[in-house]
Amino acid sequence: MRWVWWLVAAVALVGVPRLLERAGLPPVSLLETGLLAMTPLALAAVGECLNEKAGLVNIGLEAIFMVSATVGVWFAEVGRSGYAGLFGGAAVGALLGLGLGAVSVYGRADQIIAGMGLNVFALGFVPFLLISLWAFPGIHVFPNELMVPRISTPVGQVSPVTLAAVALAVLAHLLLHRTVLGFRVRAVGEKPEAVDVAGLRVDRLRLLTATVGGALAGLGGAFLPLGWFGALVKEISAGRGFIALACVVFAGLEPLLALGAALLFGLADGFASAVAVTPGVKERVPFYFVSMIPYALTLAVVAAVIGRRRFPSTVGRPYARE
Amino acid sequence: MRTPRALRPLIESLATVALGLVAGGLLIWAFGHSPVAAYRALAVGAFGTREDLLETLAFATPLMLTALTFAVGVRGGLFNIGAEGQMYLGAVGATFVAGMVPMPAGVHLAAATLAGMLAGALWALIPAVLKAWRGAHEVISTIMCNWIALHLSMYLAINFLAEPGRAERTVPALPTARYPVLSEESTLTAVVFVAVAFALLVYAYLWGTRAGYELRLAGENPDAARYAGVRPERVVVLSFVIGGLAAGLAGASQVIGRPPAWSLYATLGNVTTLGFDGIGVALVGRNHPVGGILAAVLFGALAKGGRLMEYEVGVLSELVRALNGIIVLAMAVPELWNLVGRRLGR
Numbered sequence: 001m002r003w004v005w006w007l008v009a010a011v012a013l014v015g016v017p018r019l020l021e022r023a024g025l026p027p028v029s030l031l032e033t034g035l036l037a038m039t040p041l042a043l044a045a046v047g048e049c050l051n052e053k054a055g056l057v058n059i060g061l062e063a064i065f066m067v068s069a070t071v072g073v074w075f076a077e078v079g080r081s082g083y084a085g086l087f088g089g090a091a092v093g094a095l096l097g098l099g100l101g102a103v104s105v106y107g108r109a110d111q112i113i114a115g116m117g118l119n120v121f122a123l124g125f126v127p128f129l130l131i132s133l134w135a136f137p138g139i140h141v142f143p144n145e146l147m148v149p150r151i152s153t154p155v156g157q158v159s160p161v162t163l164a165a166v167a168l169a170v171l172a173h174l175l176l177h178r179t180v181l182g183f184r185v186r187a188v189g190e191k192p193e194a195v196d197v198a199g200l201r202v203d204r205l206r207l208l209t210a211t212v213g214g215a216l217a218g219l220g221g222a223f224l225p226l227g228w229f230g231a232l233v234k235e236i237s238a239g240r241g242f243i244a245l246a247c248v249v250f251a252g253l254e255p256l257l258a259l260g261a262a263l264l265f266g267l268a269d270g271f272a273s274a275v276a277v278t279p280g281v282k283e284r285v286p287f288y289f290v291s292m293i294p295y296a297l298t299l300a301v302v303a304a305v306i307g308r309r310r311f312p313s314t315v316g317r318p319y320a321r322e
Numbered sequence: 323m324r325t326p327r328a329l330r331p332l333i334e335s336l337a338t339v340a341l342g343l344v345a346g347g348l349l350i351w352a353f354g355h356s357p358v359a360a361y362r363a364l365a366v367g368a369f370g371t372r373e374d375l376l377e378t379l380a381f382a383t384p385l386m387l388t389a390l391t392f393a394v395g396v397r398g399g400l401f402n403i404g405a406e407g408q409m410y411l412g413a414v415g416a417t418f419v420a421g422m423v424p425m426p427a428g429v430h431l432a433a434a435t436l437a438g439m440l441a442g443a444l445w446a447l448i449p450a451v452l453k454a455w456r457g458a459h460e461v462i463s464t465i466m467c468n469w470i471a472l473h474l475s476m477y478l479a480i481n482f483l484a485e486p487g488r489a490e491r492t493v494p495a496l497p498t499a500r501y502p503v504l505s506e507e508s509t510l511t512a513v514v515f516v517a518v519a520f521a522l523l524v525y526a527y528l529w530g531t532r533a534g535y536e537l538r539l540a541g542e543n544p545d546a547a548r549y550a551g552v553r554p555e556r557v558v559v560l561s562f563v564i565g566g567l568a569a570g571l572a573g574a575s576q577v578i579g580r581p582p583a584w585s586l587y588a589t590l591g592n593v594t595t596l597g598f599d600g601i602g603v604a605l606v607g608r609n610h611p612v613g614g615i616l617a618a619v620l621f622g623a624l625a626k627g628g629r630l631m632e633y634e635v636g637v638l639s640e641l642v643r644a645l646n647g648i649i650v651l652a653m654a655v656p657e658l659w660n661l662v663g664r665r666l667g668r
Contacts, residue, residue, distance in 0.1 A: 059461060107655035112401050112461060113605065114654035120598055121647025125349075127640040132353040137638075242465040249459065288477035295469040299448075302463055303456045 030267070030274050032156035036228045037273075038266025040065065040220030040237075042165040044244035045251065045258040046172045047216030051097075052253050053176060054209040055189035055314040056104055058097065059115025062241025063122035064214055065221035068093045069236045070129050072222025073142050082148035085226045086161065086219055093218015094211050101210025105203045108318035119241075127234045140232040148227045159227045161219070165259070168216065172255035185209055189312030192319040202319050217241070239295060246298045250305050253312070261301075268297045335606045335613075335653075339620065342649035349644065350637055360635045367630025368623035376508035380580065382615075382622025383514045384409075384593075387572035388600025389607055389614035390521055391565035395460075396609045397528060398561030399541035404449055404464030405569040406597030407471030408442040412570025413577050413593050414475045415441025417483050417586045420495035420578045430498040434578050435516065435571065442570020443563045445471060450562035454555035468597070472590065479588050494584040501579040513579025518615060520571060524564060525611035537561055572596060595643065599625075602646040605653040621646065 020030060044061045051058055058064075068089035075088025100118060103109045127138060134140045150157040176182040188195045188205045196202050224240075225232045243265050251257035272293040275285060347357035368378050388405040395402030416438030425433055448467055452458035483492040501511035528534035540547040540557040548554070576593050577586050586592065603621045607613030624646075628639035 103651065103655060109651075109654040109656070111654075114651055116401070116403060116461075116601055117647050117650030117652075117654055119647070120601060120650055121644050123595065123598060124640045124643025124645070124647060128349070128353075128638045128644055131638050239465060239469045242462055246462050246466075249462065286477060286481075288473040291473045292470045295466040299452070299458075299463055299466040299470070302466075303452045303458045 029156065030270050032158075033270030033273055034263070034267035035155075035158060035162050035270075036266070037269035038262045039159065039162045039165045039227065040223050040240055041244045041247055041265055042169060042259050042262035043161075043220035043223070044213075044217040044241065045247035045262050046165070046169045046255045047097075047213035048244065048248045049251065049253045049255045049258050050172055050176070050185065051101075051209045051213035052248060052315050053189050053312060054185045054206050055192065055312055055317070055319070056101060056206055056210055057111045057115065057316045058100055058210065058213055058217075059112050059245070060096070060100055060118030060122075060241075061217050061244050062237055062239065063115075063118040064093045064096050064217040065224065065237035065241045066122040066126045066235075067096060067129075068218035068221030069224045070126050070133075070232060072218075073140065073146075073225050073232050074133055075222075076146045076226055077142060080146070082146050082226045085146065086148065086222045089222020089226075090215045090219040093221060094215035097214015097217065098207060098211040100214070101207045104210070104318060105206050108320070111316050130232070130234055138234045141230075142225070142232070144230065146226065147230055148223075159223070161223050161227050165220075165262075169255045169259035176255065186312070189314055192314055196319075196321060206319075217244070220244075243294060243298050246302050250301055264301075265294060265297065269294045331608050331613075335608065335617070338649055338652045339606060341652050342645045345648045346641060346645035349641065355635055355637050360631050360637045363631040363634040364624065364627035366627070368627030373505070373507040374626065376505055376510045378619065378623045378626045379514055380508055380510040380622075381625040382618040383510075383517045383579070384572040384575050384596045385600055385603045385621050385625075386521055386615045386618035387517050387568045387575070388597045389603035389618055390524060390568040390600075390611055391572075391597070392601050392604040393607065393609040393611065393614055394524065394528070394537075394561050394564045394568070396604070397541045398537045398557050399544060400453070400558065400561055401461050402446070402449070402464055402562060402565045403461060403598070403601065404446060404467050405565065405572070405600050406595070407464070407468035408445045408566045408569035409573035409593055409597045410468075410471045410475040410590055411445040412438040412442035412573030413586050413590070414478050414483070414573075415439075415570065416574035416577045417479070417492050417495070420499035421483065421493035421585065424496060425498065427498040430496065431501065431578070434495065434499040435574055438574025438577075439567045439570040442568070442573060443566035446562040446566025446569070447559070450559045453562075454558040475586075475590055476588065479586055479590070483586070484588070485585070490588055491583060492586045492588070495578045499578050500581075500584055501575075503581055509581050511579045511581070513575045516579075517571065517575060520568065521611040521615055524568070527564075528611070533560060569597060572600075599643065599646060602650045602653075605650055 048058055048061060071092045072085040072089030076082050076085025100114060103114050104111045130140060131137050148159060148161060150159050176186060184195065184200060184205060188202055192202045224236050247258050247261035247265060250261040272290050275290045276287055350357045350360050367374060369375055388409060391402055391405035416434045419437040420434035445467065449460050449463040452463050453460045479492050485491060485493045501513040504510045504512060528538060536547065536552040537557050537560055540552050540554060573593055583592060599621065603617045604614055607617035624642045628642040631637050632639040
């Protein structure tokens, strides 16, 4: 059965660009947009893989995207550099991740409800922040020179953050499977009692992964305006935090697979935005249906894949010493 | 002094809301406004006059329904955060029947209401089926359905329901399909009675019938439910359908039960975020239909008062939503009030 899928993939790899070319959509620009769309998903998904391996769930990735996008732009304006913004976004993301981790570890919170609380908070806080910082409702356009510059490569203009996301996915894989710390992270998700008995701190390990996961999501959030859109709107992440969660599910918590899933969803996103702006194509397909593509694909993938993945035995459950 | 057991949840809920208000006050203060002035405007705006109070109830109406969606989900062991999308489609369904299908008075109103509820329930079936037979996690699938519903509803509103010459909204509900306005000085209509009645009906169903008992059992103890022969797929579908009916009614209530527009905005602006707001309402109401009604009045007051707060003090009314999120976060921590109680008891 497996070779059939490889064959399908190979045909798609050769055939789809040709088809797109004929439809008037240049494959290079599609790949460019696809890689941009992949980046925040990959960053958040890789971080969440680590977090869930250690036994926590962060449903609030969407909130971290929204808040760190806004705060990231503010940092960029204050520090007069896009990189300062990325750093600020990652820092805020780390704080939010740590906070949610602490609520889960020490407060023994229901992690799904706590994460949704963070999301609802962001839904109100981000518009409030936008108007408090820039005195204008809902949208903020920042100077173009604050954008993180892209690098020219054979496959088009690539953001350095994209390269960092790929590197981080590889690093996370190596960390999980080749280091003592990674072994401990996996152990704390599977058998926290054993980790505890071995004299290691369950709470600190989990707070560590929650913070790292939050920082990566925060970097992805700051990337949205500073590396991709060039402006800030209040609903900037548009469900991408949840698509990142779908990547994690799809990948069965493996960072490298999560990177692949992020690329798949990124290409779908890139395809949707390309269709929406390309003359000759956009007139034929209603814009609203094009906008649904990433969400419909996520729904399909989650329905197709789940049930076959194995998760750590304590994921989402707080640990208490007997 | 010991507090009676029945009062504990009430006290804890109110304490959590107070905590949210304090946190919100800190945010207001941090951004250079006066929390006292802001909250005074909020209270005056919500309860100042008789018309303000009625308007607060108008704001509470959709919230008690979207809270019901989340609450029935939790009772059945699910996190249905799809009220948002189910509500959009409910609004679209109600708009279609109310605005484009002429019918005799009385029948028309009932038909438009039912159309909204059924549209919401149908939309809820997608995540229900994916959960029951594919095991797809309902948090992800309901959020995806929300976004698809947003684009689908805007498409339908603009292409099929638009009022000629007015791009910003759909055709208004025909006069035969409008709930009677209860008092001329507010936007409260008789739809509030339908909302309360539906919540009470769901309460009676969950606590008074076998199917309702099975649903609650499956939520509280899935293993026991399985041993007792409860079919999990049935519970999933049932809880999503009830939730979808409630959310659909919430969407309908904003079209056929809310002057002056009596229609759906093309941006869905008059219904967006009501679904997410319901999560906090449900939690403060202890995931109980009756608790949800009471909590909805509280959150309705915050929403109504938030308007005056924005107008008078310049604090954006969306801050109320941030406050809602903090309340949800605090409600997620079961140990919170136990910890406080232990400290105080010592």
